[in-house]
Amino acid sequence: MTLASQGGFETLFLGFVAAFVLASTLTLYRVARGPTPHDRVIAVNATGTTTVLVLALVAAAFDQPGFLDVAIVYALLNFLVSIAISKFTVERGGVL
């Protein structure tokens, strides 16, 4: 039983979720538009960070602590993707 899932705070937390989704939509603009591939990678990284926050907020609002494991795995994958793409572009020279 979280503090957020009782007394009307669930709606407030879902409103926060909506605001964070709006922020990640702004970063998706840079994913679609960015002139260089590195712009896109940085924007995808920011989008993934916001997704982790959305998962944590949903876990609090719906009283589902299992979503926190999903958030941790998502953060790990987000970091791994950024490191892998940066290594790949340096060694292969402009493939991406």
Added chain:
Amino acid sequence: MTLIWVSVGLIVAGLFFTLVAAVGLVRMPDLYTRAHATSKTDTLGTVLTLAGVALAFEAGVPRAKLLILAVFMLITNPTATHAITRSAYDQGIEPWTDDGGDAE
């Protein structure tokens, strides 16, 4: 009951910083300025929001998981941005300057 309001305040602060990071990512003229604006601001917003969510849970395993997640994001988010920006510089992407550089 005051703890939930502290939590809401932290989440609002984190939301502000996350929105500022998104606006910086859209409006800045260059890859390096975008990375600068996004990495620092997004990290601060993430840690603030995760602290707020941790206060919304009761003490126990979920709060410990959120603490681990906050520390992890605090370490990895600037590291990932640094790696990407360094690979961009190694590939020869020139930084934008005010005299004659073409923005966007």
